[in-house]
Amino acid sequence: MSEATLTETSIPQQRLVVTEIPGPRSREIHERRRAVVPPGVHSVLPVYVERAHDSIVVDVDGNHLIDVCGGIGVTTIGHTDEAVVAAAAEQLGKVTHTLFTMTPYEPYVRVAEYLAQHVPGSTPEQPYKTLLMNSGAEAVENGVKIARKHTGRPGVAVLEHAYHGRTMLTSSMNHKAAPYALGYGPRAGNIYKAPNSYPLHDGLSGAEAAARTIAYLEKVAGAEDLACLVVEPIQGEGGFIVPADGYLPALADWCRENGIVFIADEVQAGMARTGTVFSIEQFGVEPDIVLSAKGIAGGLPLAGITGRAEIMDKSQPGGLGGTFGGNPVSCAAAVAVFERIDSEGLLAEAKRIETVFGGGLRELQGKHPAIGEVRGKGAMLAIELVQPGTVEPNAELVSQVIAYAAERGVILLSSGVSNQAIRFLPSLKMTDELIADVLSVLDEALTAHA
Numbered sequence: 444m445s446e447a448t449l450t451e452t453s454i455p456q457q458r459l460v461v462t463e464i465p466g467p468r469s470r471e472i473h474e475r476r477r478a479v480v481p482p483g484v485h486s487v488l489p490v491y492v493e494r495a496h497d498s499i500v501v502d503v504d505g506n507h508l509i510d511v512c513g514g515i516g517v518t519t520i521g522h523t524d525e526a527v528v529a530a531a532a533e534q535l536g537k538v539t540h541t542l543f544t545m546t547p548y549e550p551y552v553r554v555a556e557y558l559a560q561h562v563p564g565s566t567p568e569q570p571y572k573t574l575l576m577n578s579g580a581e582a583v584e585n586g587v588k589i590a591r592k593h594t595g596r597p598g599v600a601v602l603e604h605a606y607h608g609r610t611m612l613t614s615s616m617n618h619k620a621a622p623y624a625l626g627y628g629p630r631a632g633n634i635y636k637a638p639n640s641y642p643l644h645d646g647l648s649g650a651e652a653a654a655r656t657i658a659y660l661e662k663v664a665g666a667e668d669l670a671c672l673v674v675e676p677i678q679g680e681g682g683f684i685v686p687a688d689g690y691l692p693a694l695a696d697w698c699r700e701n702g703i704v705f706i707a708d709e710v711q712a713g714m715a716r717t718g719t720v721f722s723i724e725q726f727g728v729e730p731d732i733v734l735s736a737k738g739i740a741g742g743l744p745l746a747g748i749t750g751r752a753e754i755m756d757k758s759q760p761g762g763l764g765g766t767f768g769g770n771p772v773s774c775a776a777a778v779a780v781f782e783r784i785d786s787e788g789l790l791a792e793a794k795r796i797e798t799v800f801g802g803g804l805r806e807l808q809g810k811h812p813a814i815g816e817v818r819g820k821g822a823m824l825a826i827e828l829v830q831p832g833t834v835e836p837n838a839e840l841v842s843q844v845i846a847y848a849a850e851r852g853v854i855l856l857s858s859g860v861s862n863q864a865i866r867f868l869p870s871l872k873m874t875d876e877l878i879a880d881v882l883s884v885l886d887e888a889l890t891a892h893a
């Protein structure tokens with residue numbers, strides 16, 4: 444098969460709305476779905492997608508929507524990237540599965556090599572080692588497991604506003620009980636939720652916020668009982684919260700002094716999204732373990748747990764793994780993503796998006812007092828909507844703006860424990876023209892609902 448028959452390169456990078464949204468065909472499929480899919484699997488925007496390329500998704504009614512969500516930061520290098528599709532197709536025709544823990548294959552090793560070269564703290568003399576799994580939640584589960592094995596301690600520290608997944612352990616680590624943990628108990632034990640750094644709301648410096656976090660954990664958990672501290676360098680579901688300067692380094696120092704494994708959950712912020720391969724680089728921290736998933740394989744399921752050798756090596760043979768973990772097709776796709784990041788200068792593209800998109804959002808902030816803050820790094824940006832003149836969340840306006848944009852063919856997503864923010868996760872290849880179009884729809888929406 445040629446590349447042209449495999450990909451949808453012909454989709455023009457333009458918004459085009461031809462029916463109401465969702466359209467009649469989407470509504471018909473949605474009715475069928477209701478009969479056979481439980482409501483717990485909720486779709487934010489029930490527009491059924493037929494195909495997609497780069498920043499445009501085409502629904503079953505022929506609408507071309509601008510995707511500013513990217514499957515929540517998964518299609519970082521765009522939908523159906525030609526190199527990813529070609530690499531996955533080639534691997535699919537060679538071998539789709541053997542089970543790495545039975546008879547292994549090279550693409551897994553190549554993914555581990557790339558991660559060893561890019562995780563801050565890893566060196567050629569002492570490279571970090573990687574276990575591959577399927578999902579972000581599995582990455583978190585295994586990070587905790589490995590930290591417990593290494594330290595022999597039970598405690599898991601997390602931060603308020605955190606999100607780490609929907610498995611039994613990770614749902615207990617999230618800030619929000621509803622919808623993630625409520626009714627699914629008993630919840631996992633030995634989890635301690637400490638105050639985070641949220642500059643817009645706490646007004647604390649990084650040092651002050653870290654002192655508060657540490658004091659809480661020392662009192663409530665006891666440092667010597669903690670196996671790990673799991674932090675998202677930029678909190679994702681929590682509202683794209685960028686901690687104050689110095690906060691993360693102070694936590695990392697405290698972890699080192701107390702033998703606590705510092706785990707950076709980079710599932711959403713990692714993989715070139717913020718302008719560096721891992722966002723934690725920008726905070727000057729060398730984590731003991733880094734977790735990757737979402738954007739790592741251009742849309743295929745894959746997750747990495749990458750850590751210091753002495754920590755990773757504590758597990759006995761057979762203690763780590765899983766049937767599909769590090770699937771060869773996903774690994775081949777990930778290698779293609781890594782090559783794309785390097786060959787296409789995608790880190791610089793993330794910076795372009797920060798300038799163009801972030802700059803545009805700041806202009807809107809000057810015009811719309813409901814925008815309390817514009818924040819984020821690279822192509823991980825958000826606006827927090829407030830009651831004008833206060834920092835009180837304005838969840839109603841968030842919903843109104845998102846609904847207004849959806850009707851006009853722009854896919855946006857909220858974020859934050861009070862739904863106080865709209866987050867933007869564009870493809871790193873999103874054109875300046877598309878960004879301008881998204882900004883104009885946002886401007887209209889904020890004007891319409893002012």
Ligand SMILES: *Cc1c(COP(=O)(O)O)cnc(C)c1O
Pocket residue numbers: 577578579580581583606607608609675679680708709710711712736737
């Ligand atoms: C999405 C997410 C997860 C969970 O990943 P899944 O692949 O959905 O299991 C964990 N941590 C963070 C920071 C995430 O954004």
